[in-house]
Amino acid sequence: MLTVPPIHPSQKDNKNMNTIEFIQSTLFELYRSFVTEVEPLTDEEMFYRPTTEANSILFLLWHFPRSGDSAFHAVSTEEDALSVWKRERWYQQFGMQESDSGTGFGPSQVAEFRPNKNLLINYVESVRLSINDGLSSMTESDLDKPLHSNNPRLTVGRHIQSNIIGHGFFHLGEIRFLKGLQGHPFPR
Numbered sequence: 001m002l003t004v005p006p007i008h009p010s011q012k013d014n015k016n017m018n019t020i021e022f023i024q025s026t027l028f029e030l031y032r033s034f035v036t037e038v039e040p041l042t043d044e045e046m047f048y049r050p051t052t053e054a055n056s057i058l059f060l061l062w063h064f065p066r067s068g069d070s071a072f073h074a075v076s077t078e079e080d081a082l083s084v085w086k087r088e089r090w091y092q093q094f095g096m097q098e099s100d101s102g103t104g105f106g107p108s109q110v111a112e113f114r115p116n117k118n119l120l121i122n123y124v125e126s127v128r129l130s131i132n133d134g135l136s137s138m139t140e141s142d143l144d145k146p147l148h149s150n151n152p153r154l155t156v157g158r159h160i161q162s163n164i165i166g167h168g169f170f171h172l173g174e175i176r177f178l179k180g181l182q183g184h185p186f187p188r
Contacts, residue, residue, distance in 0.1 A: 019140050023160060024132055030168045031128040034061060035121055037175050045182055046117060052107050057175050059110050061120055062094075063102035064171040065127040070101060071163040075147065075156045076134045084130045090123050131164075 017025060038046065038061055046058040055063070066085060073083040085091055091098045094115050105113075143157030176186060 019143060019157070020135050020138055023157075023165070024135050026165055027128065027131060027135075027168075030165065030172065031065070031124060033172055034064065034124060034168075034175070037172070037179065038117065038121070041117075041179070041184075043117070045179070045184075047114060048178060048182055049111070050178070050181055052111070054178075055110055055174065056113070057178050058115070058117070058120065059102065059105075059113050060171045060175050060178075061117075061124065062113065062115070064168050065124045066101050067103065068131065068164040068168060069127045071159065071167075072131045072134060075159050076138075078134060078137055081134065084123075084127050088126060090126070093119060093123075 038057060041057065046061075047056050049056050069083045069085050073081045086098060091100065094100075102113075138156075143155060143160070145156050146152040147154050147156065147159055180186060
């Protein structure tokens with residue numbers, strides 16, 4: 001099983017972080033938390049859905065990095081940046097379509113989604129590393145670039161903040177809630 005180290009490398013030197021390093025550190029903690037939350041769970045606990053309309057932990061563990069992978073590589077400064085999902089053909093390993101992200105999946109699609117947990121954790125780690133590397137090639141001024149000329153307030157940095165970081169913490173909370181419903185205490 002893949003285990004993510006306890007701290008991001010930028011925190012080892014006790015130096016001041018710039019904005020890119022802050023984002024990297026935040027995402028490192030977010031991805032580490034996803035993996036830490038699911039490592040002790042059984043398959044039954046990963047598949048648990050309190051209602052037929054609810055997402056499973058397993059589904060959330062896939063959907064967040066899948067959507068973050070797409071969101072980041074859509075704004076990456078790297079030429080022809082493909083998502084990890086496409087570049088490494090993870091969709092084939094999951095038996096899915098290249099366009100699948102989980103957004104708009106119905107209850108039956110969520111129920112049928114049952115990949116191996118270790119495969120999923122390896123995908124999570126691959127996405128984390130790719131985003132971290134992509135951020136390393138960005139400058140702080142890249143974060144201020146507008147995504148669309150008709151909406152200059154929507155910048156690369158705001159896109160990362162809301163579509164990756166905010167989205168990720170939302171789904172991490174869902175995972176913790178689903179664990180709580182199954183009797184797992186919240187880690188303190």
